[in-house]
Amino acid sequence: TASFEMIKTEKKGAKQNVAVVTLNRPKALNALCKQLVVELSQAVEDFSKDDSVGAIIITGSDKAFAAGADIKEMLNKTYSGNFKDGLLVELEKIKKCKKPVVAAVNGYALGGGCELAMLCDIIYAGDKAKFGQPEVTIGTIPGAGGTQRIARSCGKSKAMEICLTGNQFTAQEAEQMGLVSKVIPADQLLDETVKLCEKIASHSPLIISMCKESVNVAFESTLEQGLRFEQRAFYATFATEDRKEGMGAFVEKRSPNFKNN
Numbered sequence: 001t002a003s004f005e006m007i008k009t010e011k012k013g014a015k016q017n018v019a020v021v022t023l024n025r026p027k028a029l030n031a032l033c034k035q036l037v038v039e040l041s042q043a044v045e046d047f048s049k050d051d052s053v054g055a056i057i058i059t060g061s062d063k064a065f066a067a068g069a070d071i072k073e074m075l076n077k078t079y080s081g082n083f084k085d086g087l088l089v090e091l092e093k094i095k096k097c098k099k100p101v102v103a104a105v106n107g108y109a110l111g112g113g114c115e116l117a118m119l120c121d122i123i124y125a126g127d128k129a130k131f132g133q134p135e136v137t138i139g140t141i142p143g144a145g146g147t148q149r150i151a152r153s154c155g156k157s158k159a160m161e162i163c164l165t166g167n168q169f170t171a172q173e174a175e176q177m178g179l180v181s182k183v184i185p186a187d188q189l190l191d192e193t194v195k196l197c198e199k200i201a202s203h204s205p206l207i208i209s210m211c212k213e214s215v216n217v218a219f220e221s222t223l224e225q226g227l228r229f230e231q232r233a234f235y236a237t238f239a240t241e242d243r244k245e246g247m248g249a250f251v252e253k254r255s256p257n258f259k260n261n
């Protein structure tokens with residue numbers, strides 16, 4: 001793989017089909033400087049093209065998933081500098097990945113770190129994880145989806161409270177409000193997240209990416225439009241070999257052998 005300085009990449013799982021990208025900038029609690037974000041999005045893109053990979057995990061350290069955008073790097077930024085620099089465009093590339101991307105969050109997920117987790121498809125959190133959008137405490141506002149994604153997944157009151165106070169909230173609170181799907185003892189977080197990804201990766205990658213695309217439409221459309229999209233995508237699965245294989249295997253009482261086709 002490419003030589004990364006601020007992340008580590010590996011494959012895990014019995015079939016080595018789960019990619020893990022570990023943010024590794026411990027001195028700055030994985031603050032999302034430009035280089036880190038470029039390396040992260042490059043790694044996700046590389047794994048998205050790797051046919052042996054069924055799902056991708058983004059994780060950090062025990063202390064920090066990511067403590068936000070790099071405040072030292074932002075200090076002297078200008079409007080035009082931001083615009084040209086494209087940091088947020090880089091980060092948004094992760095959202096475009098067709099394979100499932102799962103955040104495994106231990107420690108701090110603050111500001112851009114919380115937003116990075118939220119632009120993943122699923123969030124699993126260690127029981128000591130702390131989330132928050134502290135941007136207002138440093139004179140700015142969330143910029144990588146915080147105000148929008150919290151509002152959509154947790155409703156207006158929670159979104160306002162989180163974004164307007166800058167207060168941190170716990171993994172348990174995040175689970176209660178529907179932001180994360182499971183809280184796991186911190187030392188078991190990565191193993192459990194790999195198991196989740198192995199389960200996902202046991203299905204047809206093609207069908208999984210169609211399913212992911214369909215769920216994502218729920219966040220971008222009216223219910224009517226979303227239902228129509230889903231219906232068409234459901235019909236489209238009938239043009240695939242893997243749909244025939246899956247239903248055939250059920251009827252023949254054997255396990256399916258999906259070909260990603």
Ligand code: CO8
Nearest residue numbers: 027028029031032067068069070071072111112134143144
């Ligand atoms: N940027 C730069 N450096 C950081 C950051 C950060 N966000 N967070 C921590 N660090 C550095 C500290 O400066 C310190 O380095 P040094 O020793 O050289 O001064 C080192 O990491 C360790 O940090 P602390 O000593 O502060 O560790 P504590 O355990 O005392 O505190 C906290 C941990 C609570 C996480 C604390 O570090 C903190 O509050 N960090 C800042 C959190 C924050 O405000 N984040 C939001 C930033 S704004 C933002 O994210 C905008 C998002 C827009 C889109 C982003 C796209 C990428």
